[in-house]
Amino acid sequence: GEDVEQSLFLSVREGDSSVINCTYTDSSSTYLYWYKQEPGAGLQLLTYIFSNMDMKQDQRLTVLLNKKDKHLSLRIADTQTGDSAIYFCAEWDNYGQNFVFGPGTRLSVLP
Amino acid sequence: DAGITQSPRHKVTETGTPVTLRCHQTENHRYMYWYRQDPGHGLRLIHYSYGVKDTDKGEVSDGYSVSRSKTEDFLLTLESATSSQTSVYFCASQGRLPSYGYTFGSGTRLTVV
Numbered sequence: 408g409e410d411v412e413q414s415l416f417l418s419v420r421e422g423d424s425s426v427i428n429c430t431y432t433d434s435s436s437t438y439l440y441w442y443k444q445e446p447g448a449g450l451q452l453l454t455y456i457f458s459n460m461d462m463k464q465d466q467r468l469t470v471l472l473n474k475k476d477k478h479l480s481l482r483i484a485d486t487q488t489g490d491s492a493i494y495f496c497a498e499w500d501n502y503g504q505n506f507v508f509g510p511g512t513r514l515s516v517l518p
Numbered sequence: 519d520a521g522i523t524q525s526p527r528h529k530v531t532e533t534g535t536p537v538t539l540r541c542h543q544t545e546n547h548r549y550m551y552w553y554r555q556d557p558g559h560g561l562r563l564i565h566y567s568y569g570v571k572d573t574d575k576g577e578v579s580d581g582y583s584v585s586r587s588k589t590e591d592f593l594l595t596l597e598s599a600t601s602s603q604t605s606v607y608f609c610a611s612q613g614r615l616p617s618y619g620y621t622f623g624s625g626t627r628l629t630v631v
Contacts, residue, residue, distance in 0.1 A: 415558070438616045449522075449608055449622030450561075457616070495560060499615065504568065505551060505576070506620060510560040 411496055411509035418515045425483040427512045429496030432477065436498040439472065440506065441481045444493040453481075453494070483514075491516045521545065524609050524623035531630055537596040539626050541609030549612040550592040551576075551620070552584060554605040561608065567592055599630045 410432045419425045431439065437458055442450040456463045456470045456479070463470045469482040483490055496509040522543045531537050543550065549568055553561040553576075563576030565584040573584050581603060583595045596603055606627050610620040 411560075440619055442619070447624070449610075449624050450620070451622070452619040455616050455619065503563075504549065504612075505563055505566055507563075508553075508561040510558055 411498055411507055413494075413496055413509040413512045415510060416513050416515070418517060419486050420517050421486060421488060423486055425481075425486045425490070425514055425516075427481045427483075427494050427496075427514065429479040429481075429509055430477055431479065431496070431498045431507075431509075433498055433500065433507070434474075434477065435501060437501060438499045439470075439479050440497040440499070441468075441470065442495040442497060442508075444495065444511070446492075450495060486514075486516050488516045488518065490514060522609055522611060522621055522623040524607075524626050526626060527624065528627045529629070531599050531628070533600060533630055534598050537599050537628065539594045539596075539607055539609075539628070541592045541594070541623055543590050543592075543609075543611045543621070545611055545613065545621060546589060547611035547613060547621070548589070550586065551610045551612070552582075552592065552594045553608045553610065554578065554603075555608060555625070556605050564594065564607075596628075599628075601630050604628060604630045 440455040441453040444450045467484045471480045493511040495511045497506040525540045551566040552564040567573045567586040609623040
């Protein structure tokens with residue numbers, strides 16, 4: 408079945424850029440997503456990218472997609488303490504009609 | 519309020535007892551999902567529903583059952599709770615892709631002692 412992998416932890420200094428990486432297995436995924444989870448809360452949709460795109464920018468967020476390598480990344484510019492959260496990569500499973508999530512990357516922003 | 523509400527938010531139960539978690543959505547979404555979240559595993563799909571009375575199993579469905587008698591309500595039942603079912607449970611509904619993705623509830627923290 409589909410599988411999504413991410414590194415589990417990332418620490419950055421406030422004001423630096425953060426890059427969170429993800430690899431996925433389903434080459435037929437039409438959409439790839441990033442979700443954010445703050446403590447004690449459910450996941451919130453951050454952004455998504457179509458599989459026929461290489462890059463998408465949305466304010467401080469940049470998503471890069473390398474479809475050949477099945478690699479997705481999320482770059483957060485000028486990272487703030489409020490960005491501390493768990494970030495989940497997810498691919499849309501067209502067959503199962505559900506999202507398949509990675510294990511999540513816990514981002515810690517140090518002052 | 520719009521969105522998804524889950525109840526209860528926290529529950530402690532004893533091994534062997536049945537437990538029902540509730541999910542209520544006001545979005546009129548056709549698809550609804552139950553996931554469990556465990557450290558290092560991310561979110562794993564338990565069951566999902568594609569309409570009233572239409573449900574299917576996910577990746578980790580053993581020991582769980584679901585029911586959907588109305589569009590807005592999706593119930594998850596642990597038939598006989600075990601300690602391995604201690605987890606945080608999230609309900610989600612699916613909005614129109616791609617812009618909306620999932621709408622998630624705030625989760626239910628279940629502890630089985």
